[in-house]
Amino acid sequence: DLQLTQSPSSLSASVGDRVTITCQASQDIINYLNWYQQKPGKAPKLLIYDASNMETGVPSRFSGSGSGTYFTFTINSLQPEDTATYYCQQYDDLPLTFGGGSKVEIK
Amino acid sequence: EVQLVESGGGLVQPGGSLRLSCAASGFMFSTYFMSWVRQAPGKGLEWLANINLVGSQEYYVDSVKGRFAISRDNAKNSFYLQMNSLRVEDTAVYYCARYQEGYFDLWGRGTLVTVSS
Numbered sequence: 538d539l540q541l542t543q544s545p546s547s548l549s550a551s552v553g554d555r556v557t558i559t560c561q562a563s564q565d566i567i568n569y570l571n572w573y574q575q576k577p578g579k580a581p582k583l584l585i586y587d588a589s590n591m592e593t594g595v596p597s598r599f600s601g602s603g604s605g606t607y608f609t610f611t612i613n614s615l616q617p618e619d620t621a622t623y624y625c626q627q628y629d630d631l632p633l634t635f636g637g638g639s640k641v642e643i644k
Numbered sequence: 645e646v647q648l649v650e651s652g653g654g655l656v657q658p659g660g661s662l663r664l665s666c667a668a669s670g671f672m673f674s675t676y677f678m679s680w681v682r683q684a685p686g687k688g689l690e691w692l693a694n695i696n697l698v699g700s701q702e703y704y705v706d707s708v709k710g711r712f713a714i715s716r717d718n719a720k721n722s723f724y725l726q727m728n729s730l731r732v733e734d735t736a737v738y739y740c741a742r743y744q745e746g747y748f749d750l751w752g753r754g755t756l757v758t759v760s761s
Contacts, residue, residue, distance in 0.1 A: 571747040573689075580739055580751035581681075581689065592749070624689055628746030632705040633691040 539563055541625050543636035551644045556612040558639040560625035565605050569629040572601050572610045575638075576621045584623075585610065617643055646670035646750060648740050653755030656730055660759070664725040666740030666752055674698075674718040677743040680725045682736040683754075690736075694743055695723060708734075730759045 540563040550556050560570065568588040573581040583592045585601035588608055598613045612619055620643055625636040652664040666678070680692040693714040694703040702714050711730075716723035725738065735758050742750035 569746055573748075575689075580753055581748070582751070583747055583749050586745075586747040586749075626689075626691075626747070631703055633694075635689040635691070638688045 538632055539566065539627055539630050539634055541627055541634055541636035543623075543625060543639050545639060546637060547640040547642070549642045549644045550615050552615055552617060554615045556615050556619075556641060558610045558623055558625075558641075560603075560608040560610070560636050562606045562608070562627060562629075564629075566627045566629035568604050569627055570601075570603070570608050571626045571628070572599075573624045573626065574619075574621045575624065581624065612641070615641070615643070619643075648742065648750055648752035650738065650740050650752040650755040653738065653757045655758045655760065657761050658730060658732055658759055660730050661726070661728045662730065662757060664727065664738055664740075664755060664757070666723050666725075668721045668723075668742075671742075671750075673721040678714075678716060678723045679741045679743040679748060680712075680714060681739045681741055681748065681751075682734075682757075683739070684733070684736040687736075692738075693725065727757070730757075732759050735759045 542561045544559050570588045572585040575581040584595050589601045600611050622638045622640045624638050649667045656662050679694045695714045699716045713726040737754040739754045740752045741748040
C-alpha cells in the first residue's frame with residue numbers, strides 16, 4: 538500500500554506563528570493529495586484538495602503545495618481555533634490512505 | 645441542509661454482525677460515489693470502502709475485504725455497511741462520507757462501534 542509519512546506528529550506554536558506540516562509519499566502521486574482538519578470529537582473537514590486547491594469557505598491562511606512525493610501544508614498566522622489534528626490523504630492508488638496525522642496545539 | 649447522518653452503531657460481541665446506515669440529504673445522492681472511513685480510539689483515519697453511483701462497483705481495503713459489504717439504495721438516499729465476523733480491532737468511530745474526484749468533501753458525525761465480549 539502507498540504510505541504517507543507526516544511530520545511532525547505534533548507541534549506547539551503561538552498565535553500568529555506560521556506552521557508547516559509535511560507529507561511524504563512512498564511513491565510519486567503527482568498532485569493527488571488532500572488535507573483535512575479534525576477537531577476533537579468531530580468529523581474531519583476537507584481543507585485542501587489536489588495538493589493546493591482550497592475548498593470553498595476555508596480561510597485563506599491555510600494553503601498547500603507540492604507534487605510528486607513531497608507536500609507541505611501551511612497555516613499562516615495560527616489562530617486559537619486552528620487547534621486540531623491535520624491529515625493528508627492520497628488518491629493515486631487504492632487503497633486510499635491517510636497520513637498518521639499532525640496535532641497542532643497553541644502555546 | 646446538506647448532510648450525512650449515520651446510524652446503527654453499538655456494542656457487539658466478537659464474531660457478531662452489525663449494519664450501519666448513512667442517510668443523505670440536501671444534495672443529489674445518486675450522482676456521487678460514497679465511502680466509509682473509520683477511526684479507532686486515539687488513532688488515525690482508515691478508509692474502508694467506496695461504492696459507485698449505481699452500486700455495481702465496490703472497493704475495499706484488504707483488512708475488511710470478505711467481511712464488510714457496502715451497498716446503496718438511491719431511492720432512499722441511503723447507503724450501508726454490513727459488517728460481519730467483527731473483531732475487537734474493528735472497534736472505532738465509523739464515518740460515512742461523500743467521495744468526489746479523490747477527496748471526501750462531506751462527512752457524517754460518526755457512529756461508534758464497540759466490539760467486546
